[in-house]
Amino acid sequence: MSGERSTLAWRPLARHDAVASADLLNAVEAVDRIGENYTAEDTLQELVDPYADLERGSLAAFDGDVMVGYVKVRFKPSADVVHRVFLDGAVHPDYRRRGVGTALVDAGVAAAEVLHAAHHPAARLVVDVHKCEHVAGVAELLRSRGFAPVRHFQRLERALTGTTPDPAVPAGLRVEPWSEQVDEDFRVARNEAYRDHWGAVPMPVDAWRNKVVNQTFRPGASFLLREVATGTPVAVLVTAHWEADAETTGIRDAHFVVLGTSPAHRRRGAAGALLAHALRAAAEQGHHRASLTVDSAAPSGASGVFARAGFAPAARYVRWALER
Structure with a gap:
């Protein structure tokens, strides 16, 4: 050197x-x-x-x-x-x-x-x-x-002022808040929803605890959708908040770190229902803004859901890759 x-x-x-x-x-x-x-x-x-x-x-x-x-x-x-x-x-x-x-x-x-x-x-x-x-x-x-650029991601943001979307739940599903008793269902729902996402692999319990249910986790703004008839989890949303960001900027941001729907239930309103519940909960809990990061080529076709919920682009990220 x-x-x-x-x-x-x-x-x-x-x-x-x-x-x-x-x-x-x-x-x-x-x-x-x-x-x-x-x-x-x-x-x-x-x-x-x-x-x-x-x-x-x-x-x-x-x-x-x-x-x-x-x-x-x-x-x-x-x-x-x-x-x-x-x-x-x-x-x-x-x-x-x-x-x-x-x-x-x-x-x-x-x-x-x-x-x-x-x-x-x-x-x-x-x-x-x-x-x-x-x-x-x-x-x-x-x-x-x-390295070469292989993928683009966008950070989307929405101010938590004014009205929020209607949190109507699709027929045959029910919404549940996070609790210790259903934490494993949240993880299972995440793995099923992300199984066809680019670069994703199943998240084991130790990774879930480290990356998701940690000191940034906001259980009061995290929800699961479950089939009433079968009890099967079909969609999940997990919210995080970084206190350091709020202390620096004065903005309390509710960041949706996990948001996904199982392939069989996509385009039926599940993601929109979870977003609406989370947006209302975050606003009620004193957050000023909601945000999330989305893959520009995600298989779920969720960009329309976010636009209808009032999200707009705020920053763009590049995924670089080196093949060996």
Whole structure:
């Protein structure tokens, strides 16, 4: 490692890096304005992810006690033909254009190959990076390392003022709020709804606990639709809220992190009913805005549902991929 990169200290991430990670990501947000603010509790949740092998799948750069960049690899709990390994990272704005990002991306790809060989060697490896489109330098860096854009996603937002959609439930279905007793039904409904979504795999219990039912989870604005006759869960919506965002912006955002309908029940009003219930609940609980991220080519054809519910585009993200 040459130049300024050699003056930095490099090591894998550890759980005690939660505060330094939050400080780095908040410094990035101050410049990039991607709408993501963090507390140490938020970053710790990512560091204890059961599918993030920090020792073999991460690298961080430090200038003294300040974390100036990191990369972290998340492998999939299961894989069939393709194993899509997710690479996430950031570089402090003051340390960009100095080779730190290049070193981290290269380290991340190498770590992805190691974890792929350890967990799903029979599948084909694809390394994914998901970044907001407007962040300067990202496209140039990723293209230089062989990545290509393969998918686009949009963040949609809706102010929680005025009227909300009619929460009428389709005939033969009933809506249920989240509770500990039906938590497993929520997870099962998510897996069934996402089974034909691009890049998705079934979410096991440990991942569900880490990524969904964590400190950001808002059970009072999370709902399930169930068939009355059979008791089968057919659609699910889970809401999250980041206190760090509210403290920074003054806007309490209810983000729908999971929203899906089983293939057999799509285009029957299930998603619209869940959205209406969640929007009303979020507004009643003091949220100012609702948001979600949607795949531009999702098989559910849900874009019309969101438009009818009053959502509008707010930001666009690019999914970059490197096939190995």
